[in-house]
Amino acid sequence: MGEMSMNTILRLALPLALLAAPAAAQTGASGTTPQTLAQQMFAEASAAIGNADYEAARRLLEAALDLKPAHPAVLRGLAIVALRAENPEDGFQALERMARAGIAFDPEPLEDLLRTANTARFEAVAGQLAANSAPVGQAEVVAEIDRPGALIEGVAIDIETDRLFVSSVTGREILLLEPFARDEPRVFADQEDGLWSVFGLAVDDRTRVVWAGSAAIEQTPLEDGETGGTALFAFDLVTGDLYRRYQIDDAVQIADFTVRDGTVYASDSQAPRVYVLDSVSGELEVLAEDPRFVSLQGVALARGALYVADYAMGLWRIDLGDRSVSLVRGGTESLIGIDGLRQTRDGRILAVRNGTRPHQVMAIDLDADGHAVASTEVLLRGHPAMTGELAEPTLIDPADGRAWLVANAAWPRFPAEGEGPGGEQPATVILEIDLP
Structure with a gap:
């Protein structure tokens, strides 16, 4: 993963719409919305990763995903948590969910971990992710x-x-x-x-x-x-x-x-x-x-x-x-x-x-x-x-x-x-x- 901290990686993975939502849209009468709750969970997951508490980070990201189904940044975060935790099953599940969501993702950072666990399964999901970027249709x-x-x-x-x-x-x-x-x-x-x-x-x-x-x-x-x-x-x-x-x-x-x-x-x-x-x-x-x-x-x-x-x-x-x-x-x-x-x-x-x-x-x-x-x-x-x-x-x-x-x-x-x-x-x- 190099010298870049996981906290930095997660922040970079967050799209602008999640980082900088319009102020008028962020809070209701109760002060919380799905958007603000997901932001809070994402921030807490980032802190948990910094403390090497990968299970807490995983649970927080899963909760954020319940609020924002198939959100690419959250799914990428789950993949990174799996890599840091050296948990191949969680890594496979994150990549397979991205594949089903039609998201493009380069699985190379997780390749060594996942190939060691199950080469056939890794090649299958890598192929699905690559297929998500294949040309479709004519114009x-x-x-x-x-x-x-x-x-x-x-x-x-x-x-x-x-x-x-x-x-x-x-x-x-x-x-x-x-x-x-x-x-x-x-x-x-x-x-x-x-x-x-x-x-x-x-x-x-x-x-x-x-x-x-x-x-x-x-x-x-x-x-x-x-x-x-x-x-x-x-x-x-x-x-x-x-x-x-x-x-x-x-x-x-x-x-x-x-x-x-x-x-x-x-x-x-x-x-x-x-x-x-x-x-x-x-x-x-x-x-x-x-x-x-x-x-x-x-x-x-x-x-x-x-x-x-x-x-x-x-x-x-x-x-x-x-x-x-x-x-x-x-x-x-x-x-x-x-x-x-x-x-x-x-x-x-x-x-x-x-x-x-x-x-x-x-x-x-x-x-x-x-x-x-x-x-x-x-x-x-x-x-x-x-x-x-x-x-x-x-x-x-x-x-x-x-x-x-x-x-x-x-x-x-x-x-x-x-x-x-x-x-x-x-x-x-x-x-x-x-x-x-």
Whole structure:
């Protein structure tokens, strides 16, 4: 293991969503949530490892895993504890759980310990872990946006005209890609319309409106004296004219949303709230507010309920009748680190997982009552555009049996306010996927 302490290794294994959850999402009236309890357990496990109390560390991590099922960092922690404790059975179990969760992990640090115990079992799980990174599915590159300094996050299709819309975080704009000129984006709306950084996009076929979630964040290039904010914007699909800007008190970052029949459901990625707008002439209202929310991302409608991805927790289900909130019971595949989330017409949920390796697009099928995952299917993994170390797939938009995906958003190249992209920035790739 070298000279690095186990305490340091565990801290490095923790993803940002677990280390730095939004303050508003960390505590409820009782002062504790699954998030804060898991953080406490993880810290205590780290201390136990430092004291060579490996059994206590294992039990604490198992308890954290009950709160955050199939969390990659916790599973990695269990593997490391098994190695330090020289316990091959615990090591096998940690790796096998990672394999079942669809997580990529290099088992080399545990190889000597596990091969000595059971060579055949080690080779089997090592093969399963390697298979988790193997390419799956096919996708066509339909656009390459060579716009230096741009951080492209969202995509939406107008299926009637085949026009694509993409959003720029650093450009503070929505770009339009015509079907006959996919690689020649033109500005559809920008900061003159009041936009800050632009994240999620959606085209509402019923109202012929382009919706956009916008907010000021660290990467937003604000003018001197300009103040930030967040809002949901509606633009005329044909002219690009701003129809209306919807704001609500206490919102921090309205970024991802879904639209059906003129109703918009939007998440706040920096506050524990989900909003609803029931018509283009209405007002944003709070649909659900829950201290258990940590880092809300994509939104989808299925089984008569609203599903919201939580980067640190999995999937939340919000009942549209009584507005009750519950965590969806996962299947074998890890639901941690999901960013984009959208529904298809046949009731499947499409999820873009970029918070752990491997990056992938998967379809989630729910059980009959919509409270648990019945099965998952990996639709796309290992595409060359998705595999760069400094790029990640983000948002997806399905329509007409296909889906369009931002394959390589350059978030790691834009670390903080005032800094440009680090190193050479490749063109942003938009992929088209045929859905099964």
